[in-house]
Amino acid sequence: LTKADNLGLGLIMLGLLPQVAWPFGALKLVAVCVLVLVASASAWRLIARKVHDS
Amino acid sequence: LILPVRLSAFLILWLVLDGVKPAGLLIGMPAAALSAWINLLLFPPSRGRPRLMALLSLGWHFLWSSVVAGVDVAIRAFHPRLPLRTGFVTCECGILAGPHRDLFLSVALNVFTIVAVSSGAFFSSRAPSGCCGSLTRLRACML
Numbered sequence: 001l002t003k004a005d006n007l008g009l010g011l012i013m014l015g016l017l018p019q020v021a022w023p024f025g026a027l028k029l030v031a032v033c034v035l036v037l038v039a040s041a042s043a044w045r046l047i048a049r050k051v052h053d054s
Numbered sequence: 055l056i057l058p059v060r061l062s063a064f065l066i067l068w069l070v071l072d073g074v075k076p077a078g079l080l081i082g083m084p085a086a087a088l089s090a091w092i093n094l095l096l097f098p099p100s101r102g103r104p105r106l107m108a109l110l111s112l113g114w115h116f117l118w119s120s121v122v123a124g125v126d127v128a129i130r131a132f133h134p135r136l137p138l139r140t141g142f143v144t145c146e147c148g149i150l151a152g153p154h155r156d157l158f159l160s161v162a163l164n165v166f167t168i169v170a171v172s173s174g175a176f177f178s179s180r181a182p183s184g185c186c187g188s189l190t191r192l193r194a195c196m197l
Contacts, residue, residue, distance in 0.1 A: 004123075004124055004127040004128070004131075006120050006123075006124065007120050007121060007123070007124025007125075007127075008124070010117075010120060024070060024073075027070045028070050028071055031067060031070050031071055032071070038160070041159075041160035041161075042160070045156075045159060045160070
């Protein structure tokens with residue numbers, strides 16, 4: 001997930017926020033967004049390190 | 055005291071994601087306990103306290119940079135000449151190895167497409183030249 005996806009994910013979340021139940025639906029959306037960001041950042045670093053080392 | 059706090063945080067995260075369901079808790083409770091244990095191993099308790107203003111500043115910088123970077127990608131992608139200069143650019147990191155640098159690289163990836171590899175005080179990045187200025191501003195937010 002890089003910068004274009006990062007903005008896209010944020011915009012999708014903003015678009016969905018008014019349609020979900022408050023507050024748990026909104027919290028769930030935000031949590032999923034944060035988890036995607038953290039997971040992608042971690043995965044990319046592991047891949048980059050492997051490629052760089054080899 | 056720190057273990058129950060982190061365990062509760064992971065359990066709340068599970069409940070937010072999965073909802074309050076007894077069947078889900080059968081998996082959720084062990085998952086939260088395992089997460090809290092791993093979390094304690096990776097991030098042992100420290101005496102440092104979170105700085106709220108610095109956190110807000112970083113959050114705002116992250117959001118604004120995401121918009122600027124996304125628009126920049128869109129312009130380049132739709133430009134007839136595709137003005138891309140791909141390659142590795144080496145920038146001075148200036149943050150010692152550890153959680154601070156990990157967070158810096160993670161934020162930088164999402165905002166500047168940094169596929170970063172740290173070695174010593176430097177890291178290489180796959181990004182347009184001129185990214186070092188952006189990184190310096192991001193670093194200023196985090197120090």
